[in-house]
Amino acid sequence: xxxxxxxxxxxxxxxxxxxxRAFLGRARLFRAGCCGAMLxxxxxxEVPEEPLQIPEVDGEAWDAxxxxxxxxxxxxxxxxxxxxxxxxxxxxxxxxxxxxxxxxEAVSTLRAERLVLEHKRDRFGLAGGVxxxxxxxxxVQSDTLLWENAHEQLRIPGTLRVEVGEGREWGRNLxxxxxxxxxxxxxxxxxxxxxxxxxxxVRAQREESRRVEGAQEITYDSVEVRYDGVQLTGPHxxxxxxxxxxxxxxxxxxxxxxxxxxxxxxxxxAEKQRLVARGAVRYREDEAELRAAEVEEDRNxxxxxxxxxxxxxxxxxxxIEARQLAYSRSERxxxxxGGVxxxxxxxxxxxxxxxxxxxxxxxxEGAIALKAPELDGSLAGDSLFFDLEQEAxxxxxxxxxxxxxxxxxxxxxxxxLVRSRLAGTGGFTLRxxxxxxxxxxxxxxxxxxxxxxxxxxxLEEQDDGRDYHSRLMADSMVVALADSQVEWIAIPGQxxxxxxxxxxxxxxxxxxxxxxxxxxxxxxxxxxxxxxxTHRRAENEEINRFRGQQMTLYFDAAGLRRAxxxxxxxxxxxxxxxxxxxxxxxxxxxxxxxxxxxSLAEVRVGPEIEGRYYPPAxxx
Numbered sequence: 001x002x003x004x005x006x007x008x009x010x011x012x013x014x015x016x017x018x019x020x021r022a023f024l025g026r027a028r029l030f031r032a033g034c035c036g037a038m039l040x041x042x043x044x045x046e047v048p049e050e051p052l053q054i055p056e057v058d059g060e061a062w063d064a065x066x067x068x069x070x071x072x073x074x075x076x077x078x079x080x081x082x083x084x085x086x087x088x089x090x091x092x093x094x095x096x097x098x099x100x101x102x103x104x105e106a107v108s109t110l111r112a113e114r115l116v117l118e119h120k121r122d123r124f125g126l127a128g129g130v131x132x133x134x135x136x137x138x139x140v141q142s143d144t145l146l147w148e149n150a151h152e153q154l155r156i157p158g159t160l161r162v163e164v165g166e167g168r169e170w171g172r173n174l175x176x177x178x179x180x181x182x183x184x185x186x187x188x189x190x191x192x193x194x195x196x197x198x199x200x201x202v203r204a205q206r207e208e209s210r211r212v213e214g215a216q217e218i219t220y221d222s223v224e225v226r227y228d229g230v231q232l233t234g235p236h237x238x239x240x241x242x243x244x245x246x247x248x249x250x251x252x253x254x255x256x257x258x259x260x261x262x263x264x265x266x267x268x269x270a271e272k273q274r275l276v277a278r279g280a281v282r283y284r285e286d287e288a289e290l291r292a293a294e295v296e297e298d299r300n301x302x303x304x305x306x307x308x309x310x311x312x313x314x315x316x317x318x319x320i321e322a323r324q325l326a327y328s329r330s331e332r333x334x335x336x337x338g339g340v341x342x343x344x345x346x347x348x349x350x351x352x353x354x355x356x357x358x359x360x361x362x363x364x365e366g367a368i369a370l371k372a373p374e375l376d377g378s379l380a381g382d383s384l385f386f387d388l389e390q391e392a393x394x395x396x397x398x399x400x401x402x403x404x405x406x407x408x409x410x411x412x413x414x415x416x417l418v419r420s421r422l423a424g425t426g427g428f429t430l431r432x433x434x435x436x437x438x439x440x441x442x443x444x445x446x447x448x449x450x451x452x453x454x455x456x457x458x459l460e461e462q463d464d465g466r467d468y469h470s471r472l473m474a475d476s477m478v479v480a481l482a483d484s485q486v487e488w489i490a491i492p493g494q495x496x497x498x499x500x501x502x503x504x505x506x507x508x509x510x511x512x513x514x515x516x517x518x519x520x521x522x523x524x525x526x527x528x529x530x531x532x533x534t535h536r537r538a539e540n541e542e543i544n545r546f547r548g549q550q551m552t553l554y555f556d557a558a559g560l561r562r563a564x565x566x567x568x569x570x571x572x573x574x575x576x577x578x579x580x581x582x583x584x585x586x587x588x589x590x591x592x593x594x595x596x597x598x599s600l601a602e603v604r605v606g607p608e609i610e611g612r613y614y615p616p617a618x619x620x
Contacts (some may be wrong), residue, residue, distance in 0.1 A: 058086040064093060066117065070149060073107075073178055076100040077124075079115060089119035097126060099147075101178040108134035108180045110145065123148040130156075134180035135211055139163045142174075152177055160185075164216055167192035167200075167241050171207065181211040188220065194244045194271045201226040202239065216241050223248065227270045228299060229256045234266070244270035252277070258329070259285035261295070273299040281306070288315040288358065290327060302329040310339060313356075318344045318388065320356060332358040340364070344388055346373045347417070351384070360388035368395065374417040375446045376484075377403035381413070391417040399424075401444065403484040407431045408444055408451065420446035428453055430479060432486050433520040435461045437479060451479040459489060459497070459515065461522060466557060470522055472497035472508070472515065489515040495527065501559030503538040504598035510551065525553040535560055537598045543574040544600050546593060563593040573600055 064082035068075040080095030092115070099110035113128030125146045132140035132154075142160035147153075156174040162185070169190040176183035190202035204220035211217075223237040225246055235250035246268035254261045254277075264279025275297040277283075283290040283304065290313050292306035303326060306313075310321040313334055323338035334356040336342075342349040342362065352366025363385055370379040370386070382397025393415060400409040401422055409431070410424025421443060428442030430451050440455035454476040461470045478490040491513050499506040499522070512528030527533075531551035535544045549567025553560060565571070569591040573584040590606030 059084045066091065066093075068149070070152075073101060073103045075147075075178075076102060077115065077117070091115075091117040091119075093117070099124075099126070103179070108132065108178060112145070121148075122150050132180065136214060137163075137165045138180060138211070140174065140180075147178075154178060154180070154183075164241060166194070169202075169207075182209070184208050192241050192244060196271055198228055198244065198270050198273075200244055200246075200270050204237070225268070227268075228273065230275070230299075231255050232266060232268070246270070259283060263295070275299070285329070288313065290314075290325065292325065303327070304329065310341075315358065318342070318360075320354065322354070334358075347371060349384070349386065362386040362388060362393070368397075368399075370395075372401075372415065372417055374420045375401055375403075375415065375422055375444070377401050377406075379413070379415065379422075403481075405433050406481065406484040406486075408442070410442070422446075430486075432484075434463050435459070435486055435517075435520065437477065437489075439477070449481040451481065453477050453479065463521075467502050468500070468557075468559075470497065470499040472525075485520060486517045488517065491515070499555070499559065501557075501598070504559045505536045505538070506553070506560050507534045508553070509533075521557075522555045524555065527551045527553075531565065533563065535563075535595070540575070540599065542599055544571065544593070546571040546591060548591070559595075559598055561595050563591070563595075565591040565593065569606075571603060 060081065060083040062081050064079050066077040066082075068077070076099070077093065078096075078098045079093030081093065083092045084090075085092070094114050097110075097112045097115045099115070101108045110126060110130065110132050112126035112130040115124055115126050117124040123146060125144065127144045130142045130145045132142075132145065140156070140160055140162050142156045143158055144156065146155045146157070148155070154174075154176045157172075159170070159172050160174055162169040162171070162174075167190060169185070169188055171185040171188040173186045174183055185207040186205065188202065188204040188207045190200075192200040192202070194200065202220065203224040205222035206220070208219040209216060218239040218241065220237040220239065221235065223234060225232040225237065225248070232246070232248055232252060232254045234248040234252040237246055237248040239246050247265070248268070249265040252263050252266045254263075254266065261277060261281065261283040263277035263281040265277070267276040267278075268274070277295045277297075279293065281290075281292050281295045283295055290304060290306055290311070292308040292311035294307045296305045297303070298305075306325040306327070307323065310323055311325045313320040313325055313327065313336075320334060320336055320340070320342045322336035322340040324336070326335040327333070336354040336356070337352070340351045340354045342354060342356070342364075348371040349362070349364060350367070350369045351364035354362060354364040356362050365383055368379070368381045368384045370384065372379055374391075379395055379399065379401050381395035381399030384393060384395050386393035395413045395415070396411070398409070399413040400407050401413065408422060408424070408429070410428045411426040413422060413424045415422045423441070423443040425441045428439050430437040430442065430453070437451070437453055437457065437459050439453035439457040442451060442453040444451045457474045457477045459470075459472040459474075459477065462468070472491075472495060474491045474495045475493040476491070478492070480487045480489070494511050495513055496509045498508065508525065508527065510527035510529065510531040514526045516523045516526075527550065529549055531549070532547045533545070533551060533553065536542065546563055546565050546569065548565035548569040551566070552564040554562040554564075567589070569588055571584075571586040571591055571593060575582050575584075586603055586605055588605040592604040593600065594602040594604075
């Protein structure tokens with residue numbers, strides 16, 4: 001073998017080369033594959049600037065060490081063997097290539113099978129099982145890598161794999177600095193494992209990543225994220241791998257196996273299984289939709305919490321609005337708080353809080369108001385149950401039905417909107433202008449505009465302006481309404497009561513009958529049988545008692561003005577004037593008794609008259 005002379009260490013372009021052994025000869029360095037500057041070109045797929053020529057070797061060495069000094073950092077290169085090409089100003093290293101970028105301390109390292117150092121272009125390239133390590137846990141694997149000193153830029157133009165802690169990424173065209181604390185990547189696919197085993201998958205067109213104090217922060221463009229059965233897509237995202245937190249923006253869409261949603265932006269904590277969507281959020285599940293300014297999802301609890309002015313839940317024709325909505329996905333149950341409004345067809349319910357199940361069960365509390373066209377009015381109370389499917393329910397907490405000036409109330413009101421019926425127990429009350437009907441129980445039938453009351457019924461009317469008061473008592477009554485006013489009252493059983501107007505008092509007893517009203521005032525009372533009425537005027541001590549099988553009493557503003565008695569009619573009148581008492585008795589088949597200013601004015605007697613008159617006693 002012909003040996004050349006030993007050459008001293010060379011210095012080219014600021015590079016110091018130390019060689020173990022050197023030889024001078026004309027042997028070709030690479031008989032196949034790439035050589036010199038073309039080593040990188042083949043790996044990168046670039047077109048060579050000049051035709052391929054294999055230069056002659058100027059020298060070679062083993063266990064070589066190269067240092068490249070730059071302001072603020074230096075590069076150390078070690079390799080098993082080294083070949084130098086002075087004419088092309090290239091150094092080719094093969095076998096166990098190691099590169100270290102050093103500032104004050106080792107920042108990042110490279111390993112590869114081959115390296116080409118190009119002084120003319122002030123760069124070097126590596127190929128063959130390239131491994132880049134930086135920081136505590138960052139590792140990048142690729143087939144090729146290029147470092148350009150002029151721009152202090154590290155590039156991997158082909159495919160690569162990045163491993164950081166519990167995560168890994170695949171992509172193309174990585175660009176970074178020597179510290180590998182800032183880099184970009186294209187065609188990204190990532191897989192990250194959380195401390196609780198949750199896997200986060202990422203796909204993106206581009207990535208911008210940086211490490212600050214050992215923590216990584218990634219920005220993605222055109223990103224798709226998958227975790228725990230959730231898929232999110234958006235134009236932009238920021239990811240903190242250490243905490244598995246995502247922030248997506250620019251219009252985000254998401255879905256899991258049961259629902260889809262859209263929002264302006266979304267914040268995700270994959271480890272805590274929490275997601276917060278903000279800005280025009282629309283969440284759809286089956287036939288239901290949730291709309292809000294913000295929706296927070298706790299996937300561990302399968303709970304959605306929505307906030308808005310208002311937040312809205314829609315299911316078919318049903319719509320619930322409130323400042324806060326909470327929806328349990330597993331229980332399929334909604335809770336609403338603050339300014340709650342539920343609409344279902346023509347029905348509208350307002351409350352302070354509400355609980356709704358997807359099968360149409362509603363529980364509401366606080367300031368209840370239910371507009372019920374089927375009852376021609378509005379229901380109110382403090383507590384409500386409403387079955388929307390059956391259109392029936394109950395109210396508690398001073399419940400009432402209001403129809404303009406007419407109010408129906410009871411401790412518990414039960415309503416059936418299909419039958420247009422309302423019922424109350426434990427003390428039922430009907431109130432209109434100056435009129436009140438009280439009973440143990442009652443029911444309102446909107447279709448027939450009737451109120452049926454029973455057990456201890458009391459009908460009372462009061463007008464303080466004209467010193468008027470009436471009170472009728474019965475076992476049961478049927479109250480007929482017209483334009484939310486009492487029109488007439490039917491009394492099927494025993495009836496008794498009294499009517500007072502100033503100093504005029506009337507006591508009524510009988511069985512069966514009707515009471516007729518006009519513009520809220522008592523117009524007449526009809527007694528069907530066993531009628532017995534006593535009328536007294538206190539001013540002159542006049543007392544009139546009339547009885548019969550049937551009786552009709554007519555009233556005006558002054559009180560009783562006429563009594564029409566039929567069937568064994570009797571009238572007894574007692575009148576006292578100046579200590580003189582006179583008694584008059586009249587009987588017949590019919591009596592038509594007229595009053596003026598509360599006093600007996602005229603009596604018309606039907607056939608078969610029989611009567612006695614007792615004048616005042618004469619003085620001796």
